[in-house]
Amino acid sequence: MKLIRIVLGKAILLGDFVFRPSGVKRSVQDQQNADNKAQDLTLYQFEACPFCVKVRREMKRQSISVELKDARRDSNAREELKIGGGKVKVPCLKITKDGTDTWMYESNDIVQYLKQEFA
Template sequence: MKLVRWLLGRIILLLDFIFTPKSVKRAPELQELVNQKTKDLSLYQFKACPFCVKVRRSMKRNGLNIETRDAKKDVLHRQTLLEEGGRVKVPCLRIVNGNDVTWLYESNDIISFLEKEVA
């Protein structure tokens, strides 16, 4: 089973690489505004998770520069996700707004938030 998951993960990553969407082109001033909106966002993810790929593709299409954190291989990010987010489930978007930190799970909810609030 582990071999099948590994193989499927590699296929997902290969297809994602081959069919990478193009980013939206913005004027430099507008892109800087978008970058300011995304500076306090980070996406906790597993590299080959299909739902994480879905979110990353949406980020790419919308030209969003959001830090991605590998919660599978990086013990510190995994621990942060568990302790602060409450569970190790990806994708998860960490949203910092002043002193408030919100953890948003579910790929469709993350994409909706990004398209509504940021893009």
């Protein structure tokens, strides 16, 4: 079973690399505004999780750089996710606004949020 997961994970990452979307083109000022807004976001993810890949692809489409934390390999990130979000489930987008953290699970909800905020 572990071998199957490893092979599928590598296939997912290869597919993501080969078919990576291009990002939107913005003016320098608009891109700087998007970058500033993205500083308040953190994505807790597993590298080869297909739902996490879906979210990362949307980040690429929106030309934003979000801090990524691998909750599988990084025990500190895993603990942050468990304490802050209440469960270890990925993808999870941590949104910090006015000193308050909101934890958003479900890839479709995260993609919709990114489209709404950055498109």
